[in-house]
Amino acid sequence: MKEIRVTYPDGRVLSYPFLIKASDALEPLGTLPRPLAAALINNELCPLDYFLTTDCTLAPVTVDTNLGAVTYRRSLCFLLAMASRELFPNRRLVAGMAIGTGFFHFFDDDEKDDPKDIRILEKRMRELVARDIPIHREWMSYSGALEYFRTQGQTDTLALLEHMNDPRIAVNECAGFRDLHVTPLVPSTGVLAVFELLPYHDGFLLRYPHKEDDKVPPFEDDPVLYRIATEYRERGKILGVSSVGTLNSINSPKKIKEYIQVAEALQNKKMAELADQVAARAGTVKALLIAGPSSSGKTTTSKKLAIQLKVMGFEPVVIALDDYFVDRDHTPRDENGEYDFECLEALDVEYLNEQLVELFRGDEIELPAFDFKTGTRRPSGKKLRLSTGREIVVMEGIHGLNDKLTPRIPREQKFKVYVSALTQLNLDDHNRISTTDNRLLRRIVRDWQFRGKTALDTLKMWASVQRGERRHIFPFQNSADAAFNSALDYELGVLKIYAEPVLRSVKPIEPEYAEAGRLLAFLANFSPIPAQFVPGNSILREFIGESEFKY
Numbered sequence: 001m002k003e004i005r006v007t008y009p010d011g012r013v014l015s016y017p018f019l020i021k022a023s024d025a026l027e028p029l030g031t032l033p034r035p036l037a038a039a040l041i042n043n044e045l046c047p048l049d050y051f052l053t054t055d056c057t058l059a060p061v062t063v064d065t066n067l068g069a070v071t072y073r074r075s076l077c078f079l080l081a082m083a084s085r086e087l088f089p090n091r092r093l094v095a096g097m098a099i100g101t102g103f104f105h106f107f108d109d110d111e112k113d114d115p116k117d118i119r120i121l122e123k124r125m126r127e128l129v130a131r132d133i134p135i136h137r138e139w140m141s142y143s144g145a146l147e148y149f150r151t152q153g154q155t156d157t158l159a160l161l162e163h164m165n166d167p168r169i170a171v172n173e174c175a176g177f178r179d180l181h182v183t184p185l186v187p188s189t190g191v192l193a194v195f196e197l198l199p200y201h202d203g204f205l206l207r208y209p210h211k212e213d214d215k216v217p218p219f220e221d222d223p224v225l226y227r228i229a230t231e232y233r234e235r236g237k238i239l240g241v242s243s244v245g246t247l248n249s250i251n252s253p254k255k256i257k258e259y260i261q262v263a264e265a266l267q268n269k270k271m272a273e274l275a276d277q278v279a280a281r282a283g284t285v286k287a288l289l290i291a292g293p294s295s296s297g298k299t300t301t302s303k304k305l306a307i308q309l310k311v312m313g314f315e316p317v318v319i320a321l322d323d324y325f326v327d328r329d330h331t332p333r334d335e336n337g338e339y340d341f342e343c344l345e346a347l348d349v350e351y352l353n354e355q356l357v358e359l360f361r362g363d364e365i366e367l368p369a370f371d372f373k374t375g376t377r378r379p380s381g382k383k384l385r386l387s388t389g390r391e392i393v394v395m396e397g398i399h400g401l402n403d404k405l406t407p408r409i410p411r412e413q414k415f416k417v418y419v420s421a422l423t424q425l426n427l428d429d430h431n432r433i434s435t436t437d438n439r440l441l442r443r444i445v446r447d448w449q450f451r452g453k454t455a456l457d458t459l460k461m462w463a464s465v466q467r468g469e470r471r472h473i474f475p476f477q478n479s480a481d482a483a484f485n486s487a488l489d490y491e492l493g494v495l496k497i498y499a500e501p502v503l504r505s506v507k508p509i510e511p512e513y514a515e516a517g518r519l520l521a522f523l524a525n526f527s528p529i530p531a532q533f534v535p536g537n538s539i540l541r542e543f544i545g546e547s548e549f550k551y
Contacts, residue, residue: 005055016052023048023187026060035191037061037068037075038184043513045071047137047184063191066463067514069211075135075185076195077103080206081430082177083124085152088117092153094242095432096233097422099205099225101217103432106203115199122197128175132190135174137181145169148178157428159245163527182431183518201226224418224483232424232485235266241489243426244433248527251493257533263488264535268304270484275308277482278392278415285415286360287393288316291400291476292419293469295442297486297539301419302396303549304537315390321397323368324352328375342468344399348377353408359386359393360413398468401476418480421487427525436466437522438487444519445498446543455502459512486539493529498544 002018096104170181306316369380447453506516541547
C-alpha cells in the first residue's frame, strides 16, 4: 500500500496510508488547548476531513489563531443560515458588514421583525451545537448545484454560479443543508458553542468571541459603522447591485462603463455632502482632521475633499503630519525592539500644537520637513500664514481622530473625518466580503505598483498593520464628526487583474501561502473589469496608478 510522509511543526516525520484524513493524522499531537478549526497542509488551509494524497507538512489550526478565528466566524454564519432555513424557509437572510465583534444580519422582506424570532433563532442554533453534527465539504455537479440552489430560492448564489464554468462545485453540508463553499469550516457544529444573537436596529448581530477568549465580550455599539452600512445599502438599491453575481451579470463594456460612472458620481455626491457639513461650521472650524485604516484611500479623499471645500469658498492648507516625526534616535520601539512609527509618541505633538496655535492666532510659521533617509527633522524654508480668514488646515494621518494629537486646539475648532473602505457587496446572501480583505487587496496592489514590495512582503507585515489600527484608529472612530466610505462596488473586479499574478508569486513553502490562496480563491468569483473605465480622479487610482492627483 502506498504511504505518505507527514512532517509536523515540531520536526517529527511519520508515515501513514494513502488517503488518511487530516484529522486522523493530527492525532499524534494529542489534546490541544483550544478546539481545532482546520488544518494547514503544505501551508494551504484545508478542512479536517481532507484526505492526504502526497508527502506534506501538516499543522493544526486552532480557534485562537488568526486563520482559526476566521474559520470559526465563517462557520457561525453557516450555522445561522442553517437554523434560519429550518425556522424561516421563506425569508431571505442577508449577511452584512462586521460591527464590533459581530456580523450584522437582516431579513430582506416585508415581514415585521420580532425580537422573539431572534430568540427562537438563537435557541435553534444552540440545539444544533448540542447535537454536534458533522460539517463536510462535498462536491456537486455544476447542473446539480444549479438545481439545488434554484429549489432553495438562492437567486444570488445562482447568479454567482452562472459566471463559473467548473464541472463540479464545492459546497459545505450539514444535516442536509448546503451552502456554497468559500473557505473551510469547522469540523462540526459542536465547536461553535460561543456566540450570541443581539437585536440591532433593523436586523441583528451575530456576535462572536475574540480569538483569545472563550466568551463573547460585552457589547459596545458602533453607530458610525451602522450609519455607513445603512447608506451603503441605499446606494446598492440605486445601483441595483448587492452581490458579486449581479455585478458579474452587468460586466459588459457598455453596461460596466455606465455602472462605474454612476458609482463614482454617487461617491462624489457623498464627498460634496461632506464638504457641506464642514461649510455649515464655517467661522468656527479651523482644522480638518482625516484618519482611517491602511489603504482606506485617505490621501485621495483629502485631495478630493479639498477641491469640494474650494467650491464652498474655503482655502485648504495641507500640513503633512509625517514632517512632525521626532528624530529617529527618539523614536519609541515596540515589544520586538523595532521602531514604532505608528504610536503617537513617534510624533512631536508639542511642536505641532505650538505651530497650530501660532497659525490660528495669525502668526507666520515655517513648516518642518522630515528627512526619512537621515531620520532627522529640519526647517523646510516654506513659510505659512493664515491671512484671508477662509483658510482651513487639512491634516491626514492615523492619529487624526485622537484628541491627544491636538490637545491645545479646542474641540469646536476641529472637524474630524473617519475614512474606510466598508464594502457591503456580498459573494451571495450568506457569504459576506470582508472589508479588511478589500483593503488588503488594495494594499497588495499599491505596494507592488509603487513601493517595490511583493505580495509576500505585504502579507508578512499585515498583522502588524492591523495591530496598529486596533490601537490607534478604531478606538476613536466614533468620535468622528463624519464618516466617508471609500469603497466602490466594482473595484474588486479591477483589483483582480493586478492582484492575481502578484499573489501567485507566493510559494507553498511560505506560511503566508494560505492567505494568498484564500485571496486567490476569493478573487476567482469576480469577472475582470478593465481599468480603462476607471476615472482619473477615482480613489481606486491611488492603488492601481495613473491618477490625476500627485502623491
